[in-house]
Amino acid sequence: MRVACPAKQIFQKVTHVIFDLDGLLLDTESIYKKVFSDIAQRHGKVYTAETRGKVIGTTEDVGARIAVEEMQLPMSPEDFLKEYKAAADKSLHTVGLMPGAERLVRHFHTKQIPIAVATSSGQDTYDIKVEHHKSLFSLFSHVVTGGTDPEVKSGKPSPDIFLVCARRFKDSPKPEQCLVLEDAPNGVQAAVKAGMQVVMVPDKQIEEKATKLATLKLNSLEEFRPEMFGLPPLE
Numbered sequence: 001m002r003v004a005c006p007a008k009q010i011f012q013k014v015t016h017v018i019f020d021l022d023g024l025l026l027d028t029e030s031i032y033k034k035v036f037s038d039i040a041q042r043h044g045k046v047y048t049a050e051t052r053g054k055v056i057g058t059t060e061d062v063g064a065r066i067a068v069e070e071m072q073l074p075m076s077p078e079d080f081l082k083e084y085k086a087a088a089d090k091s092l093h094t095v096g097l098m099p100g101a102e103r104l105v106r107h108f109h110t111k112q113i114p115i116a117v118a119t120s121s122g123q124d125t126y127d128i129k130v131e132h133h134k135s136l137f138s139l140f141s142h143v144v145t146g147g148t149d150p151e152v153k154s155g156k157p158s159p160d161i162f163l164v165c166a167r168r169f170k171d172s173p174k175p176e177q178c179l180v181l182e183d184a185p186n187g188v189q190a191a192v193k194a195g196m197q198v199v200m201v202p203d204k205q206i207e208e209k210a211t212k213l214a215t216l217k218l219n220s221l222e223e224f225r226p227e228m229f230g231l232p233p234l235e
């Protein structure tokens, strides 16, 4: 039997964990990438890594505006949004979990570490994505869907969503007590501005320079050692 060697606490101790959704817990980014690339291709354009780096982690309407502007698509952001949502919704209800996600969420829940989700998704899209993962998502204290939540005034990279999410834990922890897990540069910026440490698990396409702000960068959630942040180690 292989016994994992516990790592040392090397970062500030935290008591609460906030998970991003798309690209971190759920493998939705491969779906969005294909949908955005298909629309771009129909107009003779390419959904480049650079444009994608700006889009991921933003709310649906902001992402649509960035995509249309960056790729100079001959359509309004509203039409792009309608088209991409219609295409994405067809696949999102069968989306799978990212490696290591389920084990980590169940671990924190068992150890009674308060956990929540902070996603730029709207409530409607969130409901579609978690359709097949209801038991896992029932373990979270709460979910903030930034795209439609009236208290979240400005989406990632603004810190609002993480501050609202922290306030909604029963004991309203201070930002420094919360650890954020994110995949997107916009999400990492938001967490840092909120005064939180952030573990980044970036997509392979994300440029190195867009990962610099993260407290720690991992290739997969499977590499995460909670004890580095004073949290109970995985067994």
Ligand SMILES: O=c1[nH]cc([C@@H]2O[C@H](COP(=O)(O)O)[C@@H](O)[C@H]2O)c(=O)[nH]1
Pocket (backbone or CB within 6 Å): 020, 021, 022, 023, 029, 032, 033, 036, 052, 055, 056, 057, 058, 059, 060, 063, 118, 119, 120, 121, 122, 125, 184, 187
């Ligand atoms: O290529 C992409 N297009 C659009 C998005 C948008 O970014 C959000 C990211 O949400 P999260 O904060 O859970 O990563 C998605 O819901 C979607 O609206 C994305 O991630 N990737």
Ligand SMILES: [Mg+2]
Pocket (backbone or CB within 6 Å): 020, 021, 022, 023, 024, 056, 057, 182, 183, 184, 187
């Ligand atoms: Mg994400």
